[in-house]
Amino acid sequence: MNWQEHLPALLLAVPLFGAFIAPLTVLGGKGLRNAWFLFVSLVFTVVAFLLWARVGAAGPIIYVMGGQGWNFALPSGMSIPVRILMEVDAFSAFMVLLSAVAAFAGALFSINYMERFSGVEKFVSLYFLMIAGMFGMEITGDFFNFFVFLEISSVASFGLVAFWRDRGEALEAAFKYMLVSTLGAMMVLVAVAFLYSRYNVVNMAALGKVIEWGMVEKTALVLFLTALAMKCGAVPMHMWMPDAYAEAPAGVTCALIAVSQASLYGLFRVCFTIYGTFMGSPIIPWVIIVLGVLSMFIGVSMAVIQKEVGRLIAYHSVSQVGYMLLGFGVGLLALGDARAMADYGFTALKGGVFHIVNYTMYKGLLFLAAGALYYATGSRNLNDMGGLGRQLPKTMVLFMIAAAAIAGLPPFNGFVSKLLIYESSFAVHPILAVFAMVTSVLTLASFVKIFQTAFLGPELKKFKAVREVPGSMLAGMTVLAVAILVLSLFPTWSLNHLVEPAAKALVDQASYIGAVFATAATGGGL
Amino acid sequence: MIGNFPYLVVGILFVMGFVGLVFEKNLMKIAIAMSVVEAATNLFIITLGYRSGGSIPVWTMAGGGSSRMVLPTPQALTLTAIVIGLATTALMLSFVMMIYRHYGSLDVRDVRRLRG
Amino acid sequence: MWDKVLTGFGYWDVYSWLAFFLIAGGMIFFLRSFGRKDYKQGTDQDEIFFGSNPVPEDGEDLKVPASSAYWGYTQALKPFYEGLVGLHTGIATDYAGWYILVTALVALLILV
Numbered sequence: 001m002n003w004q005e006h007l008p009a010l011l012l013a014v015p016l017f018g019a020f021i022a023p024l025t026v027l028g029g030k031g032l033r034n035a036w037f038l039f040v041s042l043v044f045t046v047v048a049f050l051l052w053a054r055v056g057a058a059g060p061i062i063y064v065m066g067g068q069g070w071n072f073a074l075p076s077g078m079s080i081p082v083r084i085l086m087e088v089d090a091f092s093a094f095m096v097l098l099s100a101v102a103a104f105a106g107a108l109f110s111i112n113y114m115e116r117f118s119g120v121e122k123f124v125s126l127y128f129l130m131i132a133g134m135f136g137m138e139i140t141g142d143f144f145n146f147f148v149f150l151e152i153s154s155v156a157s158f159g160l161v162a163f164w165r166d167r168g169e170a171l172e173a174a175f176k177y178m179l180v181s182t183l184g185a186m187m188v189l190v191a192v193a194f195l196y197s198r199y200n201v202v203n204m205a206a207l208g209k210v211i212e213w214g215m216v217e218k219t220a221l222v223l224f225l226t227a228l229a230m231k232c233g234a235v236p237m238h239m240w241m242p243d244a245y246a247e248a249p250a251g252v253t254c255a256l257i258a259v260s261q262a263s264l265y266g267l268f269r270v271c272f273t274i275y276g277t278f279m280g281s282p283i284i285p286w287v288i289i290v291l292g293v294l295s296m297f298i299g300v301s302m303a304v305i306q307k308e309v310g311r312l313i314a315y316h317s318v319s320q321v322g323y324m325l326l327g328f329g330v331g332l333l334a335l336g337d338a339r340a341m342a343d344y345g346f347t348a349l350k351g352g353v354f355h356i357v358n359y360t361m362y363k364g365l366l367f368l369a370a371g372a373l374y375y376a377t378g379s380r381n382l383n384d385m386g387g388l389g390r391q392l393p394k395t396m397v398l399f400m401i402a403a404a405a406i407a408g409l410p411p412f413n414g415f416v417s418k419l420l421i422y423e424s425s426f427a428v429h430p431i432l433a434v435f436a437m438v439t440s441v442l443t444l445a446s447f448v449k450i451f452q453t454a455f456l457g458p459e460l461k462k463f464k465a466v467r468e469v470p471g472s473m474l475a476g477m478t479v480l481a482v483a484i485l486v487l488s489l490f491p492t493w494s495l496n497h498l499v500e501p502a503a504k505a506l507v508d509q510a511s512y513i514g515a516v517f518a519t520a521a522t523g524g525g526l
Numbered sequence: 527m528i529g530n531f532p533y534l535v536v537g538i539l540f541v542m543g544f545v546g547l548v549f550e551k552n553l554m555k556i557a558i559a560m561s562v563v564e565a566a567t568n569l570f571i572i573t574l575g576y577r578s579g580g581s582i583p584v585w586t587m588a589g590g591g592s593s594r595m596v597l598p599t600p601q602a603l604t605l606t607a608i609v610i611g612l613a614t615t616a617l618m619l620s621f622v623m624m625i626y627r628h629y630g631s632l633d634v635r636d637v638r639r640l641r642g
Numbered sequence: 643m644w645d646k647v648l649t650g651f652g653y654w655d656v657y658s659w660l661a662f663f664l665i666a667g668g669m670i671f672f673l674r675s676f677g678r679k680d681y682k683q684g685t686d687q688d689e690i691f692f693g694s695n696p697v698p699e700d701g702e703d704l705k706v707p708a709s710s711a712y713w714g715y716t717q718a719l720k721p722f723y724e725g726l727v728g729l730h731t732g733i734a735t736d737y738a739g740w741y742i743l744v745t746a747l748v749a750l751l752i753l754v
Binding site: 544547548549550551553556634635637638639640641642 | 730731732735739742
């Protein structure tokens with residue numbers, strides 16, 4: 001079908017259109033605003049799924065913005081692509097799919113969660129802007145475009161974190177998040193400028209073709225690495241994460257997780273596809289592994305002692321990102337060596353990629369459940385809660401599914417991805433696997449703490465009037481729980497159809513570059 | 527050697543911005559330091575595009591053709607970056623204003639309810 | 643290092659784990675069915691055992707708050723935790739400082 005060629009552009013256009021029309025829906029009252037929110041979320045989820053299916057069937061697809069034709073990458077006489085183009089390969093499509101599911105669940109949840117507050121049409125508008133920025137980060141094929149979408153999603157998320165302006169803590173969290181985030185984005189821009197100054201291209205595929213290893217490229221890689229690792233929450237640059245994730249409304253946090261995963265995607269796109277095997281020394285992979293191990297351990301140590309539900313779960317975010325950095329770092333370490341790659345490198349990559357989707361699903365569900373607790377009891381402090389399992393049975397079951405998944409209990413999906421990471425990191429050095437397993441034990445400990453304190457225990461008089469949370473909040477949580485169960489009960493299918501194409505596309509630098517330059521032979525056009 | 531002078535200025539501006547960002551106590555001064563870092567980045571990108579003896583990157587007014595123009599792409603990148611910097615500075619200053627209303631102080635050591 | 647790093651069939655075969663949990667659940671229900679049903683509701687036979695003290699009316703006085711969870715673990719690692727929590731100051735400029743420090747460190751490692 002002809003319109004399917006325009007799916008990448010549709011993926012960006014739908015949330016942007018939703019964002020711009022959203023403030024007008026206030027004219028039709030709450031019903032129109034909620035209907036618009038739901039409708040646009042549904043549409044972009046469908047578009048994301050269609051895009052994933054098409055990339056799975058057809059290989060990497062490109063889309064040139066503003067050219068004569070959608071695949072007119074190399075205009076006549078030019079040897080480098082000069083227009084901004086979107087390039088979607090299997091890893092990008094995988095990220096788009098899981099981000100769309102997380103954003104849809106967050107949107108569903110927010111429909112009832114935000115009903116007591118005013119100005120929600122602006123919330124909807126900012127939410128769609130953040131989603132558009134996130135999708136842009138994941139499908140773009142141009143570095144400066146990546147910076148622009150990074151800033152779009154970041155600035156929209158600053159506004160969303162500070163949405164409850166009557167709380168001083170929310171503003172403080174948004175200010176801290178903004179400070180570090182803007183600094184990181186400036187460093188990304190400097191890195192893009194460094195690479196542009198050497199090679200006169202900002203296109204990712206063209207850079208991957210001509211890049212060599214020198215002082216300037218080393219500097220650019222370091223700046224990319226630390227800025228994007230900071231956006232994901234790697235220790236010691238993680239301190240904004242508990243503040244921002246705990247103070248934002250819960251549906252927003254669910255989408256913020258997907259946004260930070262988009263930054264992780266950017267980091268590994270730079271490391272694997274642009275630099276690839278030119279990395280030379282193993283310093284950068286070991287830096288990533290060390291950052292991963294530190295994040296895992298410090299994140300979970302801080303999490304066990306927290307008293308607020310949101311901060312506890314957000315510190316776990318830090319430690320789970322450590323798992324992903326460990327998996328990808330081991331994969332990067334083995335990249336140049338074919339035998340190591342077959343031995344443990346590709347397994348580590350599969351573990352890391354699978355962990356991304358697992359983490360987004362169960363962490364989103366955990367934050368939504370924490371939001372449901374806040375909605376029901378009006379308090380974020382665990383010391384005030386108790387015995388809520390009697391009043392919120394469905395929330396309890398959904399929370400149990402997510403807690404079992406994050407702790408790595410078999411047969412849930414968390415166990416599968418963690419096992420892949422344990423095995424491959426053990427082959428590099430046993431102590432890495434030891435750190436990972438201790439982290440897993442402490443993760444289980446902290447979730448048992450939340451579960452026992454909030455849901456189990458004696459019945460409290462002050463919560464006698466608490467009712468189960470409204471329908472759309474349960475629906476949002478159920479979407480993620482269904483995703484977790486599908487990933488858990490069909491691990492072989494998930495690994496073969498979701499994860500393996502993505503991991504293969506990450507390693508396959510040639511096909512990424514070839515997708516842009518192949519059109520030279522055909523001459524482009526429709 | 528004299529041609530590297532703009533890069534030296536960029537380096538000095540970066541260092542000033544970072545020092546201000548890390549060691550200043552007043553929230554307003556932190557926002558100003560952030561502005562200085564953004565200015566340094568924009569200056570860096572513009573300086574990259576310079577070609578000695580080149581004129582403005584407008585094809586019809588350049589005179590000798592494309593070999594006598596400075597590069598136009600960095601100028602486009604810088605314009606985008608300036609606009610982004612403007613938006614983030616505006617948001618940062620409005621956050622500082624609202625934080626002052628809630629906390630009563632502009633000292634970054636007092637704005638610490640979220641810690642640990 | 644190892645020839646074959648992947649575990650074979652059985653460790654993460656979903657159906658084996660589901661079967662394990664079903665069997666375990668069945669055994670638990672079987673054991674619970676040995677309980678006595680002839681207790682009198684609402685009298686002392688229904689109450690929890692509170693160390694032969696009178697059981698408080700409100701659950702608020704009965705529950706263990708979250709702050710005292712894992713007290714032994716936190717006490718044993720007190721030096722580590724005091725240092726770690728002390729590092730998380732909450733001052734915004736420290737966050738930027740850590741970021742610049744890590745960038746400088748990694749740049750030093752790779753350029754020198």
